[in-house]
Amino acid sequence: MFTQRLSQALADKQQNFSYRKRYVCQPAGKFVDVNGKQYLNFSGNDYLGIASDHRIKNADLNDLSGSTGSSLINGYHPAHQALEAEIADWLGFEKALLFSTGFSANSSILKTLMTDKNGLILQDKLNHASLIDGGLAAAAKSVRFAHNDMFALEKKLIANLKENNVNKNNASETLIVSEGVFSMDGDSAPLANISSLARQYQAGIMLDDAHGIGVFGKNGRGSLAAQNINPASVDIYMATFGKAIGSSGAVVCGSQTLIDYLVNFSRSYIYSTAMSPLQAKLTSRAIKMVQQDDWRREKLYENIAYFKHLLSCAGFDDTGSNSAIQPVIIGENETTLMVANQLKQSGIWLTAIRPPTVAKGSARLRITLSSAQDKTDLDFLVSQLAQALKLTPQNVNSQIQTQDQSMITNMQNS
Ligand SMILES: Cc1ncc(COP(=O)(O)O)c(C=O)c1O
Incomplete structure (x- = not known):
């Protein structure tokens, strides 16, 4: 019935180089195996190398069963209860x-909580799709503010007061x-600025x-701890286990009331099978490693600094990021795909991120760094990147050697 329309939509995607296809991938440490070929992996979110650590790999398979029900029927296992308590304690919240x-947490939270049609949800323009979807599904109005622009955020807050003809003390839920x-x-x-505007x-x-x-x-x-923000000033804190926790x-963390409310009203929570107890135990084990293994964070920070240094020596713009996610913005879909494909041929696995995930004209290579990678991997990545973008790798290396060899040696030795 709708085959023709679907085929046309797919053909349009092919035409503008935004067609997506899946690869069967088996990540292992800093490598990923794709169709029997091994690549250096610069695309995963295992920032601390936890997912491939032997302690996770050798988890106790006696727990290998499903939860067999939603949490409110019979799916709430002691492993879930223990993990919730551990996380609340670790992050400084009353409950978790x-x-x-x-995706299900984000898309459900806003819909479940923001039920007043006079309410307002103010979203950073670059928020994840799951937050945007949650906002659109809520009864409250959703408005986006320019990315990290506190002036724009305050303007929206003021406009909301004016529109409803109220003052700061009796504004609708925002x-x-x-x-x-x-x-x-x-x-x-x-976060300090957001928190002060919120107050x-x-x-x-x-x-x-x-x-x-x-x-x-x-x-x-x-981020709260890194920016010295008291968890009590955040009403809803959400984090995923699929990135650095491996x-x-x-x-979702917050007050006892918030969590009780979600248990009673969040349809995604109530009507969905609970995560498996094995998953909860694995996560708990991984969190202990995240807490204790400072060396993973230190190595990741060294890799981030070293990668940014290499990029700058090779003549690339600064990525504007000090996190494990390092975007190299190329612009057009076609060129970005071409560079990603060329890197694949050199044994580097990277994904080309294209609209609508990012704004039109800002297609990019989303390079992710990890403590599993070594400096030689980063040298190889940047030289291949420079070559793919027609910058000369010889220049890269000689600039590094002459300009900043001592700094690199220090980093390598640290
Ligand atoms: C910022 C952000 N929030 C939420 C999600 C969704 O999390 P999950 O992958 O567990 O569905 C992602 C995942 O990619 C994300 O990057």
Whole structure:
């Protein structure tokens, strides 16, 4: 019936180089095996190399069973209860609640909480699709503000007061929603400024820290700890387990009331099979490693600094990111795909990120760094990147040798 329309939509995607296809991938440490060929992996989110650690790989398979039901029927296992308590304690929140995926958590939270049609959801323009979907499904109005632009955010807060002819103290429910570290740009939200605006305008805050947890802050507590923000000033904190924690699933943290409300009203929570107990145990094990293994974070930070240094020596613009996500923006879809394909031929696995995931004209290579990689891997990546973009790798290497050899030697020895 609709085959012709679907075929046409797919053909259009092919035409503008935005067609997506899947590859069967088997990641292992810094490598990924694709169709029997091994590549250096610069595309995964295993920022701390936890997913491939032998302690995770040799997890106790006695727990290998499903949860056999939703959490409110019979699926809430002691492993879930223990993990929730561990996370709440680690991150400094009253309570925590597990979801099977970050997408289901985000898309459900805003819809479930923002039920007042006079309410307002203010979303950073670069927020993840799951937050945008949640906002659109909520009864409250969703408005986006320019990325990390506090002036733009305040303007929207003021406009809302004017529109409803109210003052700061009796404004309708307003929630500011941001990521801690942005998934396609790798930059961080200015949390102290967001928190001060929220206080000033009596707004709440929801933070998605999918890419900050594990990577930043003491013991990997994430963006709040890294920016010295008291968890009590964030109403809803959400993080996923599928990035630095090396597992999968997600957690929502906040007050006892928030969590009780979600248990009672979140349709994604109530009507979905709970994550498997095995998954909860694996995640708990991985979180202990994240907390204890400071060396993973230190190695990742060294890799980030070294990679940015190499890029700058090769004449690339700064990526604007100090996180594990390092975007190299190329612009057009076709060129970005071509560069990604050329890198694949050199044994480097990278994905070309194209609209609508990112803005039109800002197609990019989303390079992800990990503590599993070594400096020689980064040397190879940047030289291949420079070659693919017609910068001369010889220049890259000689510039590095003459300009900053001592700094690199220090980093290598540290
Ligand atoms: C910022 C952000 N939030 C939420 C999600 C969704 O999480 P999950 O992959 O667990 O569904 C992602 C995943 O890619 C993400 O980058």
